[in-house]
Amino acid sequence: MARIDLEHIRHAYGANPKSDADYALKEVHHTFADGGAYALLGPSGCGKTTLLNIISGLLTPSHGRLLFDGEDVTELSTRERNIAQVFQFPVIYDTMTVYDNLAFPLRNRGVPEAEVDRRVRETLVLIDLADWAKRKARGLTADQKQKISLGRGLVRHDVNAILFDEPLTVIDPHMKWVLRSQLKLLHKRFGHTMVYVTHDQTEALTFADTVVVMYEGEIVQIGTPDELFSRPSHTFVGYFIGSPGMNVLPVAVDGASAKLGETTIRLPAAPAASLSGKVELGIRPEFVAVGREGMKASIRKVEDIGRLKIVRATVEGHDVAAIVPEDGEIPADPRLAFRPEGINLYASSRRVAFAGEKGARP
């Protein structure tokens, strides 16, 4: 187990990167604390897997350094880094038994056979495959195979970190929940540093203590699931997390009020810094109230998704989504109100804090 420091990591797949656009990873400078459970969340092609492969040593970054517990491992091979990685598609050694699959990484490292046996038996119990030990690995189901992939990491007690690259993609939905909760249990029990790559927000939010959101080769926000929800620091995080995503509306700000077209919206406070670039107001559908007060709106459609209804409305020519309870009444002449605690302000897509807010810079 180790703390992982990423120091100004940049990576380009081409030989001679010229502009920022040539970089799959623009610049990542971040620390994964020892024993933390992290999720790397972002859309396909945002650089998550690149970052993961740099940590595991399958890729060497074009620039920057990688440290495990303060020791530079940038040039070390995957084997020397002592990392476990679980891939999107289960990798198993077909011709071996389940037992031999788990013993493989230990035997490769010359661990004495008695020790191998003890650890493999322990791990078989952990991943719930003790009854399958003598079976050939080839006939197993996808989730059992994925457990073997995981087991091959767990069997080495001293791994510095366990990395997951969208490990549940090929698993049936009902098994996803089971495997995810088993992972959480394992994390609690052994305290491995775990980094989990996914493009599924539910997976990220339920697995991790800290979610790292990536977008176009950069980290745009690092935070707890709650912070990502209530204070998205980039409009992308607002769109990407939540269903439906955050409403982002172009506004003109004057002190503690914002103007959306002809309509004035009251802000919780004036922004703490001066605004430059495109100024937008972000509000999640959960904080938009539909009733008889507020801005005039026309409703385009109402989607019933079970316990909730999503109202798709238009305000001043902009689309706004709102979430109302299933039995919530929608008046004939509806108006929308933004609850102040849900309002965020963005300048050039980055969040600007309000005056008096915790952590706001003047």
Add this chain to the structure above:
Amino acid sequence: MKTWNNRAWFMVLPVLLLVAFSAIIPLMTVVNYSVQDTFGNNVFFWAGTEWFEDVLTSQRFWDSMFRNLAFSAIILAIEIPLGVFIALNMPRSGWGVPVCLVLMALPLLIPWNVVGTIWQVFGRVDIGLLGYTMRQLGVDYNYVNDPFDAWVTIVVMDVWHWTSLVVLLCYAGLVSIPDAYYQAAKIDGASRWAVFRYIQLPKMNRVLLIAVLLRFMDSFMIYTEPFVVTGGGPGNTTTFLSIDLVKLAIGEFNLGEAAAMSLVYFLIILLLSWVFYTVMTNVGAEKER
């Protein structure tokens, strides 16, 4: 309710006719010759199993058979490991891939008698590059006189001609292995040998079966190349079953014995192929359990 329309059987009629004219009728002609004694003017006498007894008791037949089996064993023992080795070392990406593939495909595209002619000339001690050079280097090489040299020549020729087939098949098996397998093996600290033994070999299992079967059957019915290079000589030392068969049928015009021999030859190939296939699929099936 399913309706059964037996008139649909007429649909397979063209295929049946085609197979009848291309395979069944010629085969039955051979069967016909094998049980009769043939004279001019289409005079036939019933001979029963006499020809078969003649073939199976003749020393000549068994000598040819032994040479065939030895030849197949030697070229399989060389071509399969060599083919796997080359396939493992071929590039996976970049400009080297098309270059290697074209180079590998070249020998396969050359007509068989041309391959024979190439090697026949190549090995000649008076004008051939190989034969002449060997002579000048002081090696006593002459495939026309020396049975051992004749064997070396046709074995090397076959290896030159057909190893690429094994290479191409294995290469196809290898490139179908996802990168994640190699990455996982790195993470598990697997050695080069372990990667081969537990990842590459199992994935090549199927194509290797096809390669072994194809090479065995092709080498067991080899005719053109040794016929062009050595003509079966010196003496009878490179006379394989097929060459022997042609000598018997066309050289000596011994139709009855030749027909019986070709049927025995056919049954042997059928039997050996079946044995190979059963053994290899059982090896695969056992792993499932």
